[in-house]
Every structure is written in C-alpha cells, then in structure tokens.
Ligand code: FES
C-alpha cells in the first residue's frame with residue numbers, strides 16, 4: 001500500500017525537533033533512515049499527522065569518543081558498523097552483529113539508534129545495547145534524561161521514550177583492555193530477524209578471572225532480555241568449568257513463544273547453545289586482550 | 290475534509306539527468322520514479338521493504354525505493370535499471386543475466402540488477418558466498434537463485450578481464 005497522507009517537517013537543529021515534538025506529541029513520528037517506519041507507514045499501522053525527518057540535523061551525525069564513552073548519533077547508519085574501521089574496533093560487538101542486520105539495501109539507510117528505538121524483540125542492535133550496558137539519551141523540550149538499556153524496552157515495539165521525547169544519542173561505555181565480546185544468532189535466512197540472537201560481553205581482571213559478564217538475548221520474549229552472571233557462575237567459568245551449565249541455567253529461565261518458525265522448546269534449546277557459544281567466545285577473546 | 294495537501298519540491302538526478310518536481314510528502318521514491326518521471330523499470334513487488342524488487346542506487350548505495358520518501362532523496366544522485374544499458378547495448382551484468390538465463394518473468398530482475406551493480410561497484414571480485422549474502426534481500430519467484438548467482442559471478446569476471454570468455 002501507499003503511506004497515508006502526512007505533513008512533513010525537516011528540522012535542522014535538535015531544538016527544532018524538540019519543539020515539534022512538544023507541539024504534536026503522539027501525532028508526530030520521527031524518521032531517520034526510515035527502514036522500520038516506512039513499512040509501518042505502508043501497511044498503515046501508524047498514521048502520523050506529522051513526520052519529523054531528522055536526517056538533515058547534522059548535530060546527530062557520526063560518532064565520537066569522550067571520557068571513556070562512545071557517543072553514537074541518531075543518524076549513524078548500520079552500514080558504518082561494517083565500513084568505518086575505527087568504529088568497528090570501538091564497537092566490536094555491534095560490528096559482529098552488523099552483517100546479520102537486514103540487507104545491504106536497508107543497512108545503507110537504517111540507523112543504529114532507529115533499530116534500538118523500533119524495539120523489535122528479535123532485532124540484533126537492542127540485544128547489543130543490553131550486552132554493552134548502553135545508556136540511551138532521551139530528550140524533550142524540557143531537557144534531557146538517560147535511560148539504561150536494561151530499563152529501555154517496555155514490550156514488543158515499545159520503549160520508555162514518551163511521545164514528546166526522542167533519542168538523539170546513545171552512550172556506550174568503552175571496554176577495558178581485558179574485555180571480550182561475541183554475537184551469535186540463528187535465523188531462517190540470512191538477513192531475517194533472529195529466531196534467537198545472543199550478544200555477550202565479559203571483562204577479566206589481570207589474573208584472568210571474570211569480573212563482569214553479561215548476556216543479552218533476543219527473540220525469546222516480548223523484549224530483548226539481559227542477564228548479569230552471578231558470582232557463582234563467574235567463579236565456575238573462571239575455574240575452567242563448563243560454560244554449558246551456566247548457559248543451560250540462563251536458558252531454563254526463558255519462556256519463549258511458539259510460532260510458525262520455531263517452537264518454544266526449540267528456541268530455548270537454541271538459546272542454551274548460543275549462550276554457551278557466545279559466552280565462551282567472549283571470555284576467550286577477553287583473555288587474548 | 291482534512292487539511293490541504295502539503296506539496297514539497299524535489300530536485301534530484303536520475304541516470305545523469307536532472308529532474309525537478311513537486312510532490313506530496315508521502316510519495317515514495319519508487320512511485321516518484323515510476324509515476325512522476327515515467328521510469329517504470331523500477332518494479333514494486335511488496336511496497337513495504339520485503340522483496341527488493343524496487344532496489345535502486347542512491348548516492349552510490351543500494352536502497353529500497355519503496356522505503357525512501359522522494360523528499361528524503363532530495364538532492365541525491367540516483368541510478369536505476371534504465372541507466373545500465375547504452376542504447377541497445379546491454380551492460381556486462383545485463384548481458385550475463387541474459388546468457389545465464391537468470392530471469393524468467395523478469396519482474397524481480399531490475400532489483401537484482403541494481404543490487405548486483407551496487408555489489409560490483411564496491412567489490413569487483415566477490416566470492417559466491419558474498420554474492421549470495423549480498424543478494425539475500427532480493428526475492429525471485431521464478432528462476433531460483435543459482436542462475437542469478439552464476440550470472441553475477443560471470444559478470445564480475447568479465448568486468449575484471451574484458452575480452453575473456455566465461
Ligand atoms: S517493493 Fe520495495 S522491497 Fe518490495
């Protein structure tokens with residue numbers, strides 16, 4: 001179908017975006033790359049009065065590193081995770097997930113923040129945001145607040161961002177030297193949303209024992225989920241015991257749905273396998289430095 | 290009966306020709322190409338970003354023209370399937386599709402040709418796996434994919450070493 005009629009606004013500053021949102025609230029939608037919103041418009045699932053195109057707001061372009069934080073702007077494209085060598089080395093988890101996000105023709109426009117804000121429970125970047133402990137900057141005309149990724153996802157396609165707010169930036173803590181990451185997913189076809197997608201981060205101390213380890217999982221609930229390993233699990237893996245038990249115990253807490261593509265049991269079994277794989281890989285990458 | 294339609298102005302270049310038109314905000318780039326510019330080579334299969342039939346190249350990058358608003362493409366340079374051949378002379382990718390029987394009904398073909406062109410513009414020597422992954426966003430309901438992959442690999446070879454037979 002064709003998108004329903006709407007007014008189009010192309011602000012050039014962040015302040016103008018906030019002012020438009022203050023005026024139109026839930027009648028407005030933000031468009032950046034449009035790779036999630038355009039299908040919703042075409043299917044008339046959403047019918048905004050005003051579309052606010054933030055693509056020409058240059059303050060939202062690019063990324064930078066500052067005080068141990070990587071700041072990603074709302075217009076940074078998914079394709080940059082595959083092409084920008086500096087970004088790839090600063091964000092190895094997202095770079096590993098990137099080839100599996102859609103296709104070249106969608107990554108070329110689709111943005112990193114757009115995908116996180118679309119909050120598809122099976123999408124790759126929300127899982128990465130959780131595993132990385134990202135902080136979403138959320139802004140309205142009244143000011144700015146930050147929401148931890150763990151508190152950001154409310155439900156399928158739903159986030160803690162209110163109608164008057166938008167997300168200009170995401171802050172990702174830069175890893176220490178002894179931190180490793182891994183992303184693994186299972187999908188029906190290349191570029192499909194994941195049946196199960198897992199992103200892990202693991203940090204070690206100088207004795208190569210695990211200090212923190214976090215697992216993000218997509219495709220198994222209404223939102224992507226996040227698990228921090230408890231001290232028993234960290235000890236166990238640091239002592240060289242099987243990661244599989246830890247993976248099994250996380251997977252046993254999942255209650256995935258059944259659909260055309262996979263049963264609940266199959267998803268849970270695959271989650272255990274992928275958590276095992278991703279956690280092992282993250283830990284061994286961390287110890288290689 | 291609703292507010293008056295907001296009309297916006299769009300200037301862009303398609304296959305080297307500059308165009309300037311007034312459009313409704315909701316006009317997709319695909320409809321703009323087909324209905325405003327009469328460039329009907331770009332096909333619409335699903336109109337919501339699932340099939341790849343509408344793939345065109347915008348500022349050097351492959352894009353699904355049904356997922357871009359014409360106003361978002363204002364100021365861009367666009368290549369469509371009409372820009373590939375020089376008159377009657379097919380380009381190497383089109384030639385390879387013909388030779389390898391990489392089309393039957395041809396509905397998906399403009400999208401595949403443009404996606405393959407985008408790939409070969411950045412990677413002149415892709416592996417079979419790279420071709421498969423790159424084209425994984427394009428759906429064909431007729432030929433199956435093997436002939437399409439064969440055609441793209443053969444076009445890549447031809448373009449690297451003109452004059453050789455494949
Ligand atoms: S018509 Fe654009 S992707 Fe199907």
Ligand code: FES
Nearest residue numbers: 393395429430431
């Ligand atoms: S040739 Fe008919 S859909 Fe591909």
